[in-house]
Amino acid sequence: MSSSSVSTKNTRIVLNERPKAGPITDTTFRTETVDVPEVKDGEVLVKVVYTSLDPTQRGWINEGRSYLPPVDIGAPMRAGGIGRVLVSKDDSLKAGDLVQGMFSWQEYYVGSAKSMQKKQTPEGGRDVDHLGLFGMTGLTAYVGMFDIGQIKDGDHVVISGAAGAVGLTCTQIALAHPKCKVTVIAGNPEKLEYLKKLGAHNVLNYKDADFKQQFKNVGLIDLYYDNVGGAILDQALSQIAPYARIVACGAISAYNATKPEPIYNYFNVISMKATWKGFIIMDHADRYVDGIKYLAGLQKEGKLEYQYHVTEGLDTCVGTLQDMFAGRNVGKTVVKIARDEDRNSKL
Ligand SMILES: NC(=O)c1ccc[n+]([C@@H]2O[C@H](COP(=O)([O-])OP(=O)(O)OC[C@H]3O[C@@H](n4cnc5c(N)ncnc54)[C@H](OP(=O)(O)O)[C@@H]3O)[C@@H](O)[C@H]2O)c1
Structure with a gap:
């Protein structure tokens, strides 16, 4: 050139x-x-x-x-x-x-x-x-699920913003993890249909009038991967199991708001002895090589559609x-x- x-x-x-x-x-x-x-x-x-x-x-x-x-x-x-x-x-x-x-x-x-x-x-x-997949969003899902969320076999994992760049990867990491039950939350039926096809066990539309009840019905949460913050986070906090992990990855519901929505259920973090942890992917450069290797492996096994x-x-x-x-x-x-x-x- x-x-x-x-x-x-x-x-x-x-x-x-x-x-x-x-x-x-x-x-x-x-x-x-x-x-x-x-x-x-x-x-x-x-x-x-x-x-x-x-x-x-x-x-x-x-x-x-x-x-x-x-x-x-x-x-x-x-x-x-x-x-x-x-x-x-x-x-x-x-x-x-x-x-x-x-x-x-x-x-x-x-x-x-x-x-x-x-x-x-x-x-x-x-x-x-x-x-x-091998850039910031894929690696955010990897670090968020493993290092911050400490995903464990048999966890009930709930992911908000599940059809987006980070959420889609988190969903498939959880589905590939042994014995996890995976509940996903997104904002339209086509997205939920797709997530169901990938294998999600429960799919919830946060825009449904009875979303709160539907969310309650999925039961206690071991790992909540939060991409959206706001009222969905608040309800998730009301449903955390003992020793739950809450990954504070993003809060898109607040990015355009004058004021973020209030969080009422934060005290459950204390009573459930939970860990609620934020992170920024740029601080985790030492994990990129492992993350890319893991994601490429998952893709090769046919367990990760991006x-x-x-x-x-x-x-x-x-x-x-x-x-x-x-x-x-x-x-x-x-x-x-x-x-x-x-x-x-x-x-
Ligand atoms: N901590 C980090 O280092 C890090 C790195 C990358 C990304 N993030 C965060 O991770 C989150 C996801 O990022 P992404 O790149 O994967 O974006 P994305 O999920 O691909 O796109 C954003 C999605 O958010 C949903 N959304 C928009 N407004 C919403 C609202 N008020 N309530 C609930 N959902 C809403 C929309 O899907 P629906 O149709 O489902 O509404 C939209 O498609 C963002 O909060 C981002 O800031 C954090």
Whole structure:
């Protein structure tokens, strides 16, 4: 690939204004075209091929303390991605290498070679798996279920947000675990039908009028994998078994809310001697190799189906993020930003 074929212009989506509360709107972001910066020593120019869409991006545009600083107004929207190196001024990478990093919502990324990791996709594999199954979401499910949730044989495992990127993987990890009973919660009948086909023992739609009763009927919970927070978490806490583990992975029900819903049943954590633990996957890099090995093994055994919700074009990023909050995805959401001439990708 010659550097002469590289565009000198970069289209990107930047944060236009910080939403006070509520969903992102048509004025939250704006699109602009700027010059591709000069590549300096130690830096690399990457053509972004896929960008990752994640619920946590909603939090990244809020003011306030979190695990990463807020995206600045006028800065390209932070997002994980995979891409191809077009120009390298660092010995560790060369043109044509596949790389992963925080490339943001844009066509081209220029940054230090140290800010990205070189990736190799196994024969027959999909490059996009570096963002999904073998990326942050797959690994979140692995670390969440094993290290944080301490899944045990025979557990009654309940998973909320079960048809999403993390939840779908958690569901199948639980189903593959000896003698576990698996209850899943999601927001529409098609998703629940799919989860049932995968083998889930109980499927619950949190939008059903009698959801509370249905949830009560599944009985006590040993491991609750919480992707959504709010009223579903509150009810789960009312049903925890002695020594239950509650994995605080996400709270999507609160990301667009002015105020999170109150949690009334927290005292059960004391009386049931439960463990309620939060985590951020980036702190668990030492577990990535084991996690990828485990997930690849499960997939090879035919026990792990992984789904992608893919849209095409940088201009679909904002709408696709809005769709994710409306529950219109099954599995991992990604946007394909560009064709990858170096690879005949299946997605
Ligand atoms: N701790 C970590 O390091 C870490 C890492 C990655 C992700 N996470 C968290 O894990 C959770 C899942 O992330 P993901 O990437 O797998 O997203 P996802 O589940 O693929 O997409 C979000 C899903 O959430 C559901 N949802 C939206 N609003 C909801 C509400 N008010 N109540 C209940 N469900 C709602 C929708 O499905 P329905 O149709 O079922 O409503 C939607 O499809 C998020 O909370 C995310 O922040 C945490």
